[in-house]
Amino acid sequence: TDDCGDHSDEIKCPIRIPRRIVTAAVIGATVCSTLFIIALGCTCKLFHLRTAERRATSRLLNPQRFIEQRRQEIQREQERRLNRQNISTSTTTTDISNETRR
Structure with missing residues (x-):
């Protein structure tokens, strides 16, 4: 072959x-x-x-545990929002007081 x-x-x-x-x-x-x-x-x-x-x-x-966890998450989120608002408000107040001193 x-x-x-x-x-x-x-x-x-x-x-x-x-x-x-x-x-x-x-x-x-x-x-x-x-x-x-x-x-x-x-x-x-x-x-x-x-x-x-x-x-x-x-x-x-375990719905009680779930509800409690959700409540804590919502509370933390609200605290973050308040902190952001407080920071922006304090910054604005500081800027205004600095301008009035000039």
Whole structure:
């Protein structure tokens, strides 16, 4: 048989990979990569759903704790707003007093 293409000895035949094998390898790698990315996306989605369900369950099983946490968050936010207003008011008052001194 003429495996080398030039009727030479097969021992010294240059190694050539057929184009079909290279094409099959590239397509196979692409399919595997695509399936891996899909599986990774599904895993992330399931993890997100699981953590969301846990948060909802803890909120429903212990509503007093949830209400208290929300109350504290709202209180902190109101304190931040008041602090910002106080800072801006004190800055304005300082500017006015400095201008009247001139």
